[in-house]
Amino acid sequence: MYREVLPLLLASAFFCSAQNPISKEYQVKAAFLFNFTQFVEWPQNALLNDDTPLVVGVLGENPFGSYLEEIINNETVESHPLTIQYYSEVSAIENCHILFVGADKMEEMELMSDSFKSKNVLTVGDTDDFIYRGGVIRLFIEKGKIQLQINIKAAKASELKISSKLLRLAQIEKS
């Protein structure tokens, strides 16, 4: 996926002088979303069968453009095929394993917090208060690189096992 993305990136950087810098950021965030599937373990009842699809969802406005499809389509993680769902409303969410919550959907996320926990949803967001409002992983930019902040308690509450390798990279929030 990186192999496909980078030439595209370069090409677009070359041809689109009026490049929106946020696009690059969201390309990388899309890649991160994919990578999270490899460093997080969901409980058995979230992925019942070997071929149960692993759903990557986006709640609210889609900031990734087509990158998410490019990265995730036709990929599998441990024989679970990856699929993408776009939700405009929280109520539309049925089965979702990773959910990217847009900035405008924060209140809805807080309301659904119990539901998300029982459904073992890994919530990912990039607002400053994402963690304080119940999110599991927050993406933020520091020193020109995208860093991670992870709420262990929230992860535990959702029965999500996050690989120590991932935890090592991130700022840990315990409260």
Add this chain to the structure above:
Amino acid sequence: MGLADIPIKRKLLRAILLTSGAVLLITCSAFFTYELVTFRQSTLSQLSIIGEIIADNSTAALAFNSTSDALEVLASLKAHPHIEAAGIYDNEGELFAYYPQELKGSNLPDSVGRGGYRFIDSYLIGIQPIINKGNRLGTLFLRSNTGAITERLKLYGYIVLIVILVSVLVAFILSRKMQGAITKPIGELANTARAISDRKDYTVRATKFGNDEVGELTTAFNQMLDEIQVQNKAIKSFNSDLEDRIEERTSEMEMANKELEAFTYSVSHDLRAPLRSVIGYSMIVLEDYSNKLEDEAVQYLNIIISNAKRMGQLIDDLLAFSKIGKREVSKIPLNMEMITTEVLEEIKDVSKQVDININEMLKTKGDKSMIKQVMTNLVSNALKYSMKEKEPKIEVGSYHLNGDNIYYVKDNGVGFDMQYYDKLFGVFERLHNHGDFEGTGVGLALVHRIITKHEGRVWAEAEVNNGATFYFSLPSNSKEIE
């Protein structure tokens, strides 16, 4: 010094040390090689384990682009003393992070090839794909020097050396102690044998150590010495017996000889006297009374006189023969040519018609009168027996042979039958009738006696009616005579 000449002790020691050394060397080499091979394997597998661990730990760093985390993971390689360089490459082949921090860029390859761990030149190179849950994230490059192997080799080398040295030392000490059991008995035996042969003392016996082959050798050796002693005694007593007997015989013979000589001398002397009377008185009768006697009586008287003279000649010869026995042989230089000439002068009358040829006569040493007698006898014999020939010829000469001078007198007379050669030089032996040739049978015996006294040899060759040649040998020393 050939291998066979080295003393037994050293031979044994060398054999044992060489054997132990060779065995040790082979064993140590085998283990050394085995260790080397397996150690290389284990170094390789160790690196591959490290590679896998590092790769596994750096998945997240690669996935989430965290260089600092990757560096942290690589930094743990510090613990390995032989890993010189490491690098993490992303899926595009770009270098993502490297170790150690001081490393210059040229020390890491620009791109990495196929995966695997192998020895390249003097390095151990590892290429480890970084995979998480089936997804390839990048590649890990590791380079380790073979210092571990070299160190191990050195360590083993020292151990082998020490082991070999200690073992050889122990082998040396042990074998020195134990070789005595073999070499001591042998050495003692050799010493005893040498002592016996040096001093010719056959009473010495060798000490027996143990009942092995050397012990058997010692016993046999001692038995041989017993035999030698017994035989020596026997020989000595036999020798002294012999010597006693020889003395006896010699004195017996000497006595007999003396008696014989005395007898001959006195007999000849006593026989001479009456003979002189016979001859003398017969001649007086002839001179004074021949006119009163008949021819027959005169003839008878002549016969008496000639026979008596003959007898006198015989007695003279016998006397001369016995005298020779008594006299010492003087060894003065002789001029044979002169002697021969003198002899021929004295018999000039008789030899007038004969063709006498004198060749070179080599000089020699001896008793002059005796040798002259020899020449006289031989030459007169030659004359006597060739007189009847139409053209009597005599040849006298000499030649050199094997350090002796050989003199010969050759005639072309009546010769003799070689069948009777044994009787030739016997006393009173005659091979011809008295009617054909005069003679007493003593002449040649005298020649034989004289030449034998000069420590020479006499011999002859002849054919009936075809002449005879008589030879005698005298020592040759022409150098001393000049």
